[in-house]
Amino acid sequence: MYDESSLIPISGLQHVLFCPRQCALIHVEQQWEENRFTAEGRVLHERVDSGDSSDKGKIKITYSLQIHSLSLGLSGIADVVEFHPSSEDKNSFIPFPVEYKRGKPKKDLTDKVQLCAQAMCLEEMLCVSVPAGALFYGQPRRREDVVFDEYLRNETRKAAESFHRLVDSGITPQPVYEKKKCDSCSFLEKCMPLVIGKKRSALKWLEKAVFEGGENFEEAS
Amino acid sequence: MKKHLNTMFVTTQGTYLHKEGETVQIKVENEIKGYIPVHTIGGIVCFGRVSMSPPLMGFCAENDVAVTFLSEYGRFLASVRGPVSGNVLLRRTQYRMADSKTDSASLARFFIMGKISNCRRVLDRVLRDHGEKIASEELSSASVRLKSSLDSLRQTSDLDSLRGIEGESAKNYFSVFDHLILSRKDEFKFNGRSRRPPLDKVNCLISFIYTLLLHDVRSALETVGLDPAVGFLHRDRPGRPGLALDMMEEFRPYFADRLALSLINLSQIKPSGFKTTESGAVLMDDETRKALLVAYQKRKQEEIYHPFIDEKITLGLVFHIQAMLLARFMRGDIDAYPPFIWK
Numbered sequence: 001m002y003d004e005s006s007l008i009p010i011s012g013l014q015h016v017l018f019c020p021r022q023c024a025l026i027h028v029e030q031q032w033e034e035n036r037f038t039a040e041g042r043v044l045h046e047r048v049d050s051g052d053s054s055d056k057g058k059i060k061i062t063y064s065l066q067i068h069s070l071s072l073g074l075s076g077i078a079d080v081v082e083f084h085p086s087s088e089d090k091n092s093f094i095p096f097p098v099e100y101k102r103g104k105p106k107k108d109l110t111d112k113v114q115l116c117a118q119a120m121c122l123e124e125m126l127c128v129s130v131p132a133g134a135l136f137y138g139q140p141r142r143r144e145d146v147v148f149d150e151y152l153r154n155e156t157r158k159a160a161e162s163f164h165r166l167v168d169s170g171i172t173p174q175p176v177y178e179k180k181k182c183d184s185c186s187f188l189e190k191c192m193p194l195v196i197g198k199k200r201s202a203l204k205w206l207e208k209a210v211f212e213g214g215e216n217f218e219e220a221s
Numbered sequence: 222m223k224k225h226l227n228t229m230f231v232t233t234q235g236t237y238l239h240k241e242g243e244t245v246q247i248k249v250e251n252e253i254k255g256y257i258p259v260h261t262i263g264g265i266v267c268f269g270r271v272s273m274s275p276p277l278m279g280f281c282a283e284n285d286v287a288v289t290f291l292s293e294y295g296r297f298l299a300s301v302r303g304p305v306s307g308n309v310l311l312r313r314t315q316y317r318m319a320d321s322k323t324d325s326a327s328l329a330r331f332f333i334m335g336k337i338s339n340c341r342r343v344l345d346r347v348l349r350d351h352g353e354k355i356a357s358e359e360l361s362s363a364s365v366r367l368k369s370s371l372d373s374l375r376q377t378s379d380l381d382s383l384r385g386i387e388g389e390s391a392k393n394y395f396s397v398f399d400h401l402i403l404s405r406k407d408e409f410k411f412n413g414r415s416r417r418p419p420l421d422k423v424n425c426l427i428s429f430i431y432t433l434l435l436h437d438v439r440s441a442l443e444t445v446g447l448d449p450a451v452g453f454l455h456r457d458r459p460g461r462p463g464l465a466l467d468m469m470e471e472f473r474p475y476f477a478d479r480l481a482l483s484l485i486n487l488s489q490i491k492p493s494g495f496k497t498t499e500s501g502a503v504l505m506d507d508e509t510r511k512a513l514l515v516a517y518q519k520r521k522q523e524e525i526y527h528p529f530i531d532e533k534i535t536l537g538l539v540f541h542i543q544a545m546l547l548a549r550f551m552r553g554d555i556d557a558y559p560p561f562i563w564k
């Protein structure tokens with residue numbers, strides 16, 4: 001169990017799953033780079049936040065719900081949570097989180113883990129079970145149902161744990177350059193995966209630039 | 222990061238800046254002179270009687286826009302700082318290193334290496350391009366002496382000796398600086414470095430450029446979460462931005478001195494734009510100051526090759542890159558701080 005002061009944001013799960021260094025740059029070093037994608041994401045969220053319909057038939061829809069889980073050590077905001085009437089008990093509702101994502105459905109578990117974390121927060125706060133939720137993708141507009149099975153819950157717990165370990169250590173891991181991943185990363189310019197890292201010695205570079213480079217400079221003249 | 226943000230210099234006396242939505246509204250004598258979107262500027266430098274509303278100050282602090290107030294003549298008065306950013310771990314590392322003699326010495330050495338190396342290249346470049354017109358013997362012997370200073374840096378790990386080497390090489394470099402002035406030599410005479418106050422036109426020019434440079438270096442350090450006040454080569458003194466002064470060293474010869482020289486040598490600045498006061502201190506007039514600010518901005522837009530990160534970038538971005546590299550060194554990502562070496 002975590003105490004409230006050590007809760008970290010749910011949104012960090014996607015960062016730790018994508019790249020631990022990116023996660024540390026954001027959550028340990030508190031650097032944030034707003035690029036086109038994050039800006040678009042924000043606009044999308046703003047639209048969700050101002051959603052108009054709050055009563056779709058019998059389903060109750062809430063927006064921007066603040067949630068947390070002390071067992072996962074996470075807190076955050078669920079953009080949209082639908083409350084579906086229970087088939088067993090007319091007076092009770094089952095929460096059904098819906099998360100809006102820019103772009104296409106991802107092959108990996110990132111988005112599902114984040115949604116699952118929301119579900120686990122709701123379970124803990126409302127003392128109900130949340131069996132399923134949905135991801136809504138903007139491109140093409142498509143809704144995908146997600147079942148919170150034991151496997152996904154386990155992955156979510158693991159991601160939360162490694163996120164906590166990373167933040168507690170306060171150490172930013174070295175970059176590992178992977179072309180596809182890094183080229184799409186909004187931290188590419190801050191991270192400098194090609195020049196930072198133990199593989200390249202800045203000390204040797206400096207020696208060369210100051211002492212040998214100087215000679216070359218004179219030769220060139 | 223790639224976007225190159227400009228510094229806004231406000232020199233018109235009586236200007237009032239305030240926040241209007243996401244823009245800075247510029248008013249002079251109650252007349253609106255224009256609007257500038259905040260996200261297109263990286264800094265605001267106010268000269269003399271220029272004021273700014275507190276909401277705008279807060280907004281700038283929030284958006285990483287550095288705000289500095291200078292006297293009409295470029296003397297630092299104050300700067301605006303927002304809440305300290307969340308980089309507490311980095312700052313603690315910085316303070317710890319500043320408390321350690323060994324760490325301070327190793328950082329100081331990197332800065333000095335960058336500085337002397339660049340001083341030497343300034344001399345070598347003039348020798349190469351204008352060798353026949355100038356006192357080349359003196360210049361090349363100064364360059365050789367700078368080289369030997371660089372060599373002795375290698376063997377020195379004691380902070381005071383490092384400072385000694387730095388002082389020596391600065392003397393060396395400035396002893397031949399007058400030879401780098403290639404036109405209107407009797408009007409622009411350099412009589413050794415004088416700061417408080419500058420006693421000739423060249424010093425007046427250099428000092429003013431250093432002030433602008435300091436503003437930029439300082440805001441770059443703040444942006445990456447370092448404390449510009451706590452230095453290694455320059456020890457703490459209240460009100461003195463020690464780390465900003467440290468990191469400025471590598472840019473002085475290459476960026477600032479060469480800018481001053483080209484303004485003189487290319488006749489972009491008139492000797493009549495300066496006046497000598499009763500005390501002997503030299504001041505520049507409004508027109509000269511404006512020409513200088515324009516030239517400074519232009520220089521920041523120039524594209525250069527950054528040898529360490531192996532990329533073409535604008536000069537204005539170099540401060541940020543260096544600040545980032547310094548932070549990365551402090552965090553243990555790289556085994557040295559690679560100063561910007563002019564190639």
Ligand code: SF4
Nearest residue numbers: 019022175182185191
């Ligand atoms: S650039 Fe690559 S290594 Fe760096 S944070 Fe992004 S994904 Fe990770």
